[in-house]
Structure formats: C-alpha cells, structure tokens
Amino acid sequence: MGIFGFILTDRLIPNIKEYTLRKGICGKDLGKRGTDLADKPVPEALGIVSGAVFIVCLIFCLVGYATSHPSKLLDVNSALLSILFMLFLGFTDDVLDWPWRYKLILPTIASLPLLCCYNGSTSIVVPIPCRALLIQSQEMTILGKFVSWFIEIDVASNGSLVDVGLFYFLYMGMLAVFCTNAINIYAGINGLEAGQSYVIGCAILLHNFIEIKAQSLSQENHLFSAMIMISFVAVTLGLLKHNWYPANVFVGDTFCYFAGMTFAVVGILGHFSKTLLLFFIPQIMNFLWSVPQLFKIVPCPRHRLPGFNPSTGLMEPSTFECKSNEYIWLKTLNRLDHKTERIPNMTVINMALSIVGPMSERNLCSLLLGLQLICCGFGFFMRYYIAGFFFDS
Amino acid sequence: MGIFGFILTDRLIPNIKEYTLRKGICGKDLGKRGTDLADKPVPEALGIVSGAVFIVCLIFCLVGYATSHPSKLLDVNSALLSILFMLFLGFTDDVLDWPWRYKLILPTIASLPLLCCYNGSTSIVVPIPCRALLIQSQEMTILGKFVSWFIEIDVASNGSLVDVGLFYFLYMGMLAVFCTNAINIYAGINGLEAGQSYVIGCAILLHNFIEIKAQSLSQENHLFSAMIMISFVAVTLGLLKHNWYPANVFVGDTFCYFAGMTFAVVGILGHFSKTLLLFFIPQIMNFLWSVPQLFKIVPCPRHRLPGFNPSTGLMEPSTFECKSNEYIWLKTLNRLDHKTERIPNMTVINMALSIVGPMSERNLCSLLLGLQLICCGFGFFMRYYIAGFFFDS
Numbered sequence: 001m002g003i004f005g006f007i008l009t010d011r012l013i014p015n016i017k018e019y020t021l022r023k024g025i026c027g028k029d030l031g032k033r034g035t036d037l038a039d040k041p042v043p044e045a046l047g048i049v050s051g052a053v054f055i056v057c058l059i060f061c062l063v064g065y066a067t068s069h070p071s072k073l074l075d076v077n078s079a080l081l082s083i084l085f086m087l088f089l090g091f092t093d094d095v096l097d098w099p100w101r102y103k104l105i106l107p108t109i110a111s112l113p114l115l116c117c118y119n120g121s122t123s124i125v126v127p128i129p130c131r132a133l134l135i136q137s138q139e140m141t142i143l144g145k146f147v148s149w150f151i152e153i154d155v156a157s158n159g160s161l162v163d164v165g166l167f168y169f170l171y172m173g174m175l176a177v178f179c180t181n182a183i184n185i186y187a188g189i190n191g192l193e194a195g196q197s198y199v200i201g202c203a204i205l206l207h208n209f210i211e212i213k214a215q216s217l218s219q220e221n222h223l224f225s226a227m228i229m230i231s232f233v234a235v236t237l238g239l240l241k242h243n244w245y246p247a248n249v250f251v252g253d254t255f256c257y258f259a260g261m262t263f264a265v266v267g268i269l270g271h272f273s274k275t276l277l278l279f280f281i282p283q284i285m286n287f288l289w290s291v292p293q294l295f296k297i298v299p300c301p302r303h304r305l306p307g308f309n310p311s312t313g314l315m316e317p318s319t320f321e322c323k324s325n326e327y328i329w330l331k332t333l334n335r336l337d338h339k340t341e342r343i344p345n346m347t348v349i350n351m352a353l354s355i356v357g358p359m360s361e362r363n364l365c366s367l368l369l370g371l372q373l374i375c376c377g378f379g380f381f382m383r384y385y386i387a388g389f390f391f392d393s
Numbered sequence: 394m395g396i397f398g399f400i401l402t403d404r405l406i407p408n409i410k411e412y413t414l415r416k417g418i419c420g421k422d423l424g425k426r427g428t429d430l431a432d433k434p435v436p437e438a439l440g441i442v443s444g445a446v447f448i449v450c451l452i453f454c455l456v457g458y459a460t461s462h463p464s465k466l467l468d469v470n471s472a473l474l475s476i477l478f479m480l481f482l483g484f485t486d487d488v489l490d491w492p493w494r495y496k497l498i499l500p501t502i503a504s505l506p507l508l509c510c511y512n513g514s515t516s517i518v519v520p521i522p523c524r525a526l527l528i529q530s531q532e533m534t535i536l537g538k539f540v541s542w543f544i545e546i547d548v549a550s551n552g553s554l555v556d557v558g559l560f561y562f563l564y565m566g567m568l569a570v571f572c573t574n575a576i577n578i579y580a581g582i583n584g585l586e587a588g589q590s591y592v593i594g595c596a597i598l599l600h601n602f603i604e605i606k607a608q609s610l611s612q613e614n615h616l617f618s619a620m621i622m623i624s625f626v627a628v629t630l631g632l633l634k635h636n637w638y639p640a641n642v643f644v645g646d647t648f649c650y651f652a653g654m655t656f657a658v659v660g661i662l663g664h665f666s667k668t669l670l671l672f673f674i675p676q677i678m679n680f681l682w683s684v685p686q687l688f689k690i691v692p693c694p695r696h697r698l699p700g701f702n703p704s705t706g707l708m709e710p711s712t713f714e715c716k717s718n719e720y721i722w723l724k725t726l727n728r729l730d731h732k733t734e735r736i737p738n739m740t741v742i743n744m745a746l747s748i749v750g751p752m753s754e755r756n757l758c759s760l761l762l763g764l765q766l767i768c769c770g771f772g773f774f775m776r777y778y779i780a781g782f783f784f785d786s
Contacts, residue, residue, distance in 0.1 A: 019489040024417065048485065055478070059505050066509035077470040077506060084474065085448070088481045092441065095488055096412040112452050113470060116459035 002234035005057045009050050009238030017043035017249050025095060027250055030303065031189055031361050034310025042247060045094035047255025050235040051087040054258070055080065057231040065227075072224060078117035079228065079265045083258055085110035086180055090257035104177065110261065111176035115169050120271055122168035123154070123161050127390040135159035160392070172268050175277075179267075180260035182283035185290055186348065187256060188305040189315070190247040191365045194240040196282070196372050197259040201233040203279045203376040204266060207383070211272075218271055225270035232262050245362040278379030282372050286348040293320075293346050304345035306353055306364070314358035317344035317351075395627035398450045402443050402631030410436035410642050418488060420643055423696065424582055424754050427703025435640060438487035440648025443628040444480040447651070448473065450624035458620075465617060471510035472621065472658045476651055478503035479573055483650035497570065503654065504569035508562050513664055515561035516547070516554045520783040528552035553785070565661050568670075572660075573653035575676035578683055579741060580649060581698040582708070583640040584758045587633040589675070589765050590652040594626040596672045596769035597659060600776070604665075611664055618663035625655050638755040671772030675765050679741040686739050691715070697738035699746050699757070707751035710737035710744075 020026060026041040062076045089106050092098070126134065134144035134153055144153060152163040164171075187193045208226040212219055239255065242248045267276035277284070293300040299320050306315040319342040344350040352367060353359070359367070413419060419434040455469045482499050485491070519527065527537035527546055537546060540555075547554040557564075580586045601619040605612055629652070635642045660669035670677070686693040692713050699708040712735035737743040745760060746752070752760070 016489075019491075023489055025488070056502055059502055063505055063509055073510060074467050074470060077467060077474055077510065080506065081470055081474045081477065084477050084481065088477065088484070091481070091485065095418070096409075096416055098412075109449055109452055113455055113473065116456055117466060117470065 001057045001061060002230040005053050005231050005234040006238045008056075009053045009235045010241060012049045012053065013046055013239065013242045013249060016049050017046055020045055029190075029247065030305055031308050031315065032246070033308050035308075037246065042250055044250045045091060045252030045254045046239065046242065046249040047251040047253075047258065048087070048091050050239040050251075051090075051254055051258045053238075054231055054235045054262075055084055055087065057235070058083075058228065061227055061231065072220070074117050075224060075269050078113045079269055082110050082114045082176070082265055083261050085113075086261035087254060087258040090252065090254035093257070094252040094254050103181070107177045107180045107257070107261070108173060110180075111173050111264070114176065114265060114268060115172055118169070118172065118268065121163075122165050123163045124168070125391055126160055126162055128160075128392070129390065131159040134162075172264075172273070175267065175273055176261060176264040178287070179264040179280070180257050182280060182287055183260045184253055184256035185294070186283050186286040188303075189349065189361050189365055189368075190245040191240060191243050191362075192349075192368060193251045193256055193259075194236055194243045195365060195369045197255075197263075198233060198236045198240055199369055199372045199376060200263060200279050201229055201236060203379065204263070204276070205229045205233060207272065207275060207380070208270070210384075221270045222272075225266040225272075228262065228266050232259075245365060275379065275383050278382050279376050281375040281379065282348060282368070289346050289348060289351065298343075298346075301345070304347050304350070306349055308361070309358065312358060313360065315353060315361055315364050316358045317353045319344050394450045394454060395623040398446050398624050398627040399631045401449075402446045402628045403634060405442045405446065406439055406632065406635045406642060409442050410439055413438055422583075422640065423698055424701050424708065425639075426701050428701075430639065435643055437643045438484060438645030438647045439635065439642040440632065440644040440646075440651065441480070441484050443632040443644075444483075444647055444651045446631075447624055447628045447655075448477055448480065450628070451476075451621065454620055454624065465613070467510050468617060468662050471506045472662055475503050475507045475569070475658055476654050478506075479654035480647060480651040483645065483647035486650070487645040487647050496574070500570045500573045500650075500654070501566060504566050504657070507569065507658060507661060508565055511562070511565065511661065514556075515558050516556045517561070518784055519553055519555055521553075521785065522783065524552040527555075565657075565666070568660065568666055569654060569657040571680070572657040572673070573650050575673060575680055576653045577646060577649035578687070579676050579679040581696075582742065582754055582758055582761075583638040584633060584636050584755075585742075585761060586644045586649055586652075587629055587636045588758060588762045590648075590656075591626060591629045591633055592762055592765045592769060593656060593672050594622055594629060596772065597656070597669070598622045598626060600665065600668060600773070601663070603777075614663045615665075618659040618665075621655065621659050625652075638758060668772065668776050671775050672769050674768040674772065675741055675761070682739050682741060682744065686713075691736075691739075694738065697740050697743070699742055701754070702751065705751060706753065708746060708754055708757050709751045710746040712737050 020043040021041065025044050027044045028039065029037060029042050032038050058076070058080050062073070062080065065076050066073055086107065089110065093103065134141060134147060135155060135158055138155070138158070140148065140153065140155070144159070147153065151165060151167060153159060154161040154163065183193060183197060186196065205226060208222040208229065211222040212226065216222070236259070239251060243251055263276060263280075267273040292298045293304070301318075301320050303318070305318060307318045308314075309316050321342055344354050349364070349368065352371070353364065356367065413436040414434065418437050420437045421432065422430060422435050425431050451469070451473050455466070455473065458469050459466055479500065482503065486496065527534060527540060528548060528551055531548065531551070533541065533546065533548070537552070540546065544558060544560065545556040546552060547556065576586060576590060579589065598619060601615040601622065604615040605619065609615070632644060632648065636644055656669060656673075660666040685691045686697070692715075694711075694713050696711070698711060700711045701707075702709050715736050737747050742757070742761065745764070746757065749760065
C-alpha cells in the first residue's frame, strides 16, 4: 500500500495541479519576491492529492482488516472518519478561507467520532516521585483527598494509577485540535509542512517498530498505528518531492489539517499520546512562542513568514511594528537594540533566522528539519531512558 | 437534531454564499437566459452547507448512540464515512471539475467501508412463483442445479432462500454508485435536486415509521435509518428554501452526491434496498432514457437542460442534432415529424415538456416533484400490497 501510495501521489500531482491552476486555486511564492519566479502562480492545496490517495490506501487496508481483525474495524473506521473530516475542512478552507472560529470548532467536532469509539483505559500512571504526594502508608494525603474530588485515585495500587475519566477525553479532544493547528502555524517556507510531517511520521513508525519488536502489551495498537503511518509517510514523501525548494506546488491547509489529525488519531488509538507530544517539541515551542501574537497581545500582521531579500538572495526575519514601550520585555527577550521599534515575528522560523543569521530558503528548511530530527531523537531519549526513572517498567 | 439542522442550514447559507461568490464558485442560471437575471452570478455548491451540517448532526447522533447502542456504532461510523467521502468528492468536483472516470471510480471506493462493515445476511428471498423453477418436490430442477454453481440454494427452505454471497456485495456497491449519480443526472432546474431528495427522504422516513410501528423484525434497522433520515430531510428542506425558484443558490454536485450516498447507506444498512429502488422510479426512468446519450450512442451536448424562451417566459425542450437517419427509431419514440433533424435531449425533464407542452420553470419543477410523489405512492402500493402476492409474510 505504501509503494502504491507513493507512486500514485507522485504521478497524480502534476496532473491535478493543472486543475487547481485552471480554477485559480494558486498563490504567489512570497519567499521569492523580487526574483523572476515572483509572479509565477504556484498551484495551491495539492495536499488534496496526498490526502485522497491516503484515504484510498486506508480504505483498502480497512478491507484487509475487516477479514483479519474484525475487532479493530471500529478503530479504523473512526480514524478514517476523523482524518477525512479534516481533509474536507482543509480543502474547503483553502478554497473559501474560513474565519478562525470555524477552524477551532470543526476540528473539535471532527474528533468526536474518535472519542466515542475510544474504548481504552482512561487511567494514567502517576510518576514515581509524585505518588508520595497523593498516598502515604496506604492513606490519602490532604492533596490526595483534594484531588480525589475530581478524579479517582486507585488506593490499592498505592497511588500509581489515577483514573482521570472525562478529563482524559477532554485531553484527547484538545490534542486533536492542537495537532491539526500546530503544523499549520509552523509553515510557510517551501518543503517545511511536508518535511516536518515526514520526519514526525518516520519517528512514530520507528517507535511503533520498537514496540512491536519488544512484544509489549500494546503490540496490537502499534501494529494498527504502523499500518496507518506507512501509508502516511509514503504519500507525504510523494508530496514533498513536488513541494521541495523551489516548490512546484503548495500543500495548503488541506495537508496541514489532515496530517495533524492523522498524528492525533494514531497517538490516541495507539495509546502513545505522551510519546507523540515528545516528537512535537518544535511545534509546541512554535505554538507557545506564537501565543502573544495569536491571541493579539502584541500586534499580528497577516503573514508572519520570513522575508526574502532579493539583493542577497537570502531569507531574513520578518518584523512587526511595536507601537509603544509596553512590549519592552519582548525586546529584551529578542536581545534587540532597545531603541528599535520593529521586532521579529514570533515564530520558530524567524527565531532561527535571528540566531543563525540570514540564509537561503532551502538551507533554512534543511535547518528546521534538522531541528525536528534532533527533537525527535531527544524524544526517543526521554521515552526510552529518562522515563525509566519516573515510571515502573 | 432535525430542528437544529434545519435552522443552522437556513441561517448559514446566506452567510456562506458570500464566500463561494467571492471565490468565483458560481454559475449563470441557464434557465433565465434573455432576462434581467441572466447575468447575475448565482453562488454554486451550497450543498456543502447542508452536507456539513448533516455530518455534524450525525456526529452528535453518534455520540448519543455510543452510549445507548454500542453494537450499532460501527454501522453509524461506516455510514458517516461513506457519506463524508461523497461530500468531499462532490465539493472537489464542483471546484475542480473532475473527468468522468473519477466520478465512477471514487464512489465505488467510497462504498467499500460500508460493504466491509455490512454484517447482515447475503441471502435473498425468492418470489413464490419462481421457487418451483429452482426446486420441485425437495429436488433441484435442472435450472436449480445450474444456478447453484454460482450461488447457494437453501434446499431445506424449499428454495425460498438463496444465498447470493459475493453477488450481494456487488449489488450493494452498484446501488451506491447508481444512487450517487442518479440524482446528479436528473437535475438542472431550480429546486429539482433538493426537491426530489426531500420527497424521497420523506417517503423513506414514512416507510421507516410504518416498520417501526409494525414492530417488525428489522425494527432496529429502521430506527437507525430514521435517525439518519430525520437530519437529512431537515437540512434538505433548509437548502430547498434557498434553491426554490427563483434560486438564490445552486446546490452543486456536492449535494447530489452526498444525498445519493445517504439514500444508498440507509437502504443497505437498513436492509430495505429493494423498497428504496421503488422510490427511485423517476431517477431509474431518467437513467435508462439517458443511456443512449450517456454512452454516446447518439450525440450528447454538454448541457441537456431544457431551454428558456424569453419571448414566452416558458421552458421548452432542448434538442440535439441528429446527423443521419440511423436514429430513426428515436424519432418514432418521440412521435416527432420524421423529417425533422432535431430531437429533444433524452431526459425525463425534456420528456415532460414534450408531453405537457412548454411551461414556467416553477411549474415544471412542481410537475416533476408531483411525479416523484406519485411514484413514491406507487412504491408503497407495490411494497405493501403487491409484494404480498410474491413473498410470504
């Protein structure tokens, strides 16, 4: 299915991009302003090809599953449903430009089928050092009693298990909304959206293979996740080939949304959502660093992409204007001249450019993907080494 | 959910149509050529609103189902998945204009999840007069022996039951493809697509209520179907309000596809696909009558809509040119002057205009919906009266 998915995506993109171009679903490459390529329209929303091929691959996997693992059929169905909903939402967003509120409400609704079909445990394992805070010598502490108003503490297990019940569903719903939007706001230069998804996808796949090899208790769940991830990684690679610098096509919100939901789905149904978040460190950093602009605490221009300097051919941080002195703390953080009134937009991309200095779009993308790779490596280190100190095997 | 669906669709359409207009997803009303309205762009593909609201309604129904009928969860999921896939395909078709081959392949794939999750019987009941052809005095006849090479005849039941196995799945897949395209080709005048879907939806709902009231064996299935149909009828009514003559919005392929798949889904999962086909008589007539043009046996112009005559303000049958004498049989069927070389396009809409004479677009739509209503009534007569002679109660 993976090979089929890659070849089909790779072949279909040059074909389908003519359709999107013809209908005016295209954009100017803002990272090439001032060059010959600046006015060439680049077809947009080609994530629809990888998304549709991915769904078709998964439907064929479903057919195989129906005969071999009938008990997992519901999981595959609800996974497909949530991913397809986001693919649909993403494409309509590329075509119609939804306002922000829809982008937050609809992923929440899209994650509902997933949550309804979730039939795993809602208990979480308490890290060893925290257990003594809840239970001491078989008796609940004051903190433990307070906490037990909201959630159920398993006294028999000496506080090592806590059933968080509905809060777990809330967490999963928020994870889905976070994942769908996290990739979308860490985007804007050629190859970054598809590239980061490819790296994360490979990390998840590696994690799945390690767990399957180790014959852990959740082997079945990891097999399920691997099945989805192999198709995903394949179609993403097919897309990346056309989206790599200089991009022939843009991936659009279509890709960002369905890729994010795919990660959320495998994290939730594969029961490794905490490990998943370890692979999302650059996205989490980017989100946290963007919060002041996203919530309009400081001014937020329409685009926050880095700017292209035609005279050097390099990308430079884009800036926003700081109208008063009230953002003085920002300037301190950015280590800028205190008299300047322009501050780099608060994204990891601009931060990287501020730290390393101007560089070409291709190198910038490679640098950010390198960062993603290092963060994933760090995630594995946390999961397989550090976690051993906090959780029982 | 129904009331919520109707109000939300009705309120959102004026809002969303601004988005589609702004992005140029709009069309000219071909039925108003030569009037003041001819050049006014009408927003297209507003079926997306009713479709998205419908999916949201169904997801909320799913949440309710998850707690009350966990065994039916898989059915709801696969139903949603197939409907959503068609909604997605329909919208991309409205935006990108897919070639015909995609429109036949993709609905087939979209129906796969439904077929995988189908866990009902694959046996059909043989009409009483045909049983003697298969089995006589507990022994298979020659025809029976021949038939049993392909399908399994239940000798114990005296030939009243036949297990058609894989052929049943083939039949269901073809039903899905037929339903999704049948509404799309019986379309083109204001209010017809949404109107016919509304009438068929109400007929299905009535059938469901009769079966639920009668406490038949398949009561559960009819409850399931009624749950889907109530939301569907509600959002369709909301859309019809804006699509009725003179149309403020067009429904697009988006609506035709997801409406058709919705009918197929309830027919298959509700186990009343034969009854469903009785409600589709005008669509079947239209399809059969269109076959020569669809398969290019006779010439097929790009549009087959009836033409508007600005001098009378009435619709008249549109025609195609007959280049040789080889279609002489067509002319005979149309009872036209044998010398004429222009023949009305082969759709039920043009046929109605040929028989009744030119009429206004609003009256034409009312006439066709009246025909739909009569056919549904005939369907009920067949199902509840005539069927009694051919099948045991």
